[in-house]
Amino acid sequence: MTLTRRKFLKAASVAALVVSARPSAGRAFELKGRMSPGPKALQAGQWGMGVDMNKCRGNCRDDCLAACHEIHNVPYIPKPEHEVKWLFLEPYENAFPERSHRFLSKRVREKNFFLLCNHCEDPPCVRVCPTQATFKRQKDGIVMIDYHRCIGCRFCMAACPYGSRSFNFRDPRPFIKKINPEYPTRHRGVVEKCNFCQELLEVGRIPACVEACKEGVLTFGDLEDPTSVVRELLSEKPHIRRKPDLGTGPSVFYIT
Amino acid sequence: MFNKGWVIGGIIVFVAAAAFPFYWYQIGQGKPFPKLELPAKEKRCVESVEFMRANHMRLLDAWRIAVVRDDLLIYTSTKGDKFEMNLHKTCIGCHTSTERFCNRCHDYNDVVPPCWDCHVAPSEIGKGEQS
Numbered sequence: 482m483t484l485t486r487r488k489f490l491k492a493a494s495v496a497a498l499v500v501s502a503r504p505s506a507g508r509a510f511e512l513k514g515r516m517s518p519g520p521k522a523l524q525a526g527q528w529g530m531g532v533d534m535n536k537c538r539g540n541c542r543d544d545c546l547a548a549c550h551e552i553h554n555v556p557y558i559p560k561p562e563h564e565v566k567w568l569f570l571e572p573y574e575n576a577f578p579e580r581s582h583r584f585l586s587k588r589v590r591e592k593n594f595f596l597l598c599n600h601c602e603d604p605p606c607v608r609v610c611p612t613q614a615t616f617k618r619q620k621d622g623i624v625m626i627d628y629h630r631c632i633g634c635r636f637c638m639a640a641c642p643y644g645s646r647s648f649n650f651r652d653p654r655p656f657i658k659k660i661n662p663e664y665p666t667r668h669r670g671v672v673e674k675c676n677f678c679q680e681l682l683e684v685g686r687i688p689a690c691v692e693a694c695k696e697g698v699l700t701f702g703d704l705e706d707p708t709s710v711v712r713e714l715l716s717e718k719p720h721i722r723r724k725p726d727l728g729t730g731p732s733v734f735y736i737t
Numbered sequence: 738m739f740n741k742g743w744v745i746g747g748i749i750v751f752v753a754a755a756a757f758p759f760y761w762y763q764i765g766q767g768k769p770f771p772k773l774e775l776p777a778k779e780k781r782c783v784e785s786v787e788f789m790r791a792n793h794m795r796l797l798d799a800w801r802i803a804v805v806r807d808d809l810l811i812y813t814s815t816k817g818d819k820f821e822m823n824l825h826k827t828c829i830g831c832h833t834s835t836e837r838f839c840n841r842c843h844d845y846n847d848v849v850p851p852c853w854d855c856h857v858a859p860s861e862i863g864k865g866e867q868s
Binding site: 510512513514515516517518519520522616618620621625627628629660661662663665666667668679683684 | 783784792795796799801803804805806807808809810811812813814815821822825826854855856857859861862
């Protein structure tokens, strides 16, 4: 038999094609069940919050802050550089460093401001995240962190102009007073922040801080619905947002 | 031909050495499969046992993407049963001990899922500040 080089190459390439074209059978996974939203889930185009600084006392750390941090297993770490927080209080000068509201009433200016993630319209943290762990949910506008994807690079913390994000420099579990088994903790090496209580909205409840505040400071609702409670409040009362000139479009409004 | 005996002998020795893991595996005695603690009252898992055995990790992966990223909550199985897509409430609601169920099988298979670093395993419930 004579096998020319040309014939050999032809046969070899056909054989290679046959081998590589074999279907990768049995690899694909198909979930046959169906998934749907919770029957009682609260829905909105863009969740937003109004914080009435006329009513807020600015010092009762035990209500809104404690309620949030308890249900979300946020650790209390005394060392300031390791601190983890979802909600926090800061004086006016820190919350609004540009101080463009020169004649804001003294009564309001002297209070601590209630701060949290602004769930921005155009969040800079989302743009910089290399793994899409942090993302803006199309459906309800919540800026989420998918902790399963977070690699702890902290780009988002550098990008956030509001200081809303904390990094777990150490294992948070020993610093949690009482672990709530219904919500996972985090582990060392991930970034965390407020999630507008998406796990409560899903089952038809409003955020824990709103529920906990006895003074009625916090109003929560859909910013895209002109008849929602927040929109009605905002159409009546003067309000400010943090660092509006950056163009991030915060969804948290401070009524002054 | 030179050294025919040496060459063939060498080949035999080489093949025997290269195939060592295969027949060692056949001779070696496997660990017995551990006994899993199954839920006492419930009869059915989320999907069929065969499916769960082979695919529970993919199911959980699909669940967490659905809940965290797509704002979904309810899973309707092929049999029509409804479940909340939640590792703690649903899986641990029936398989109440991760040690005597998940971990026994995972130890046998040498798998260490990282889930319990964050999700609260039943044995961790009630624990708190130690420092």
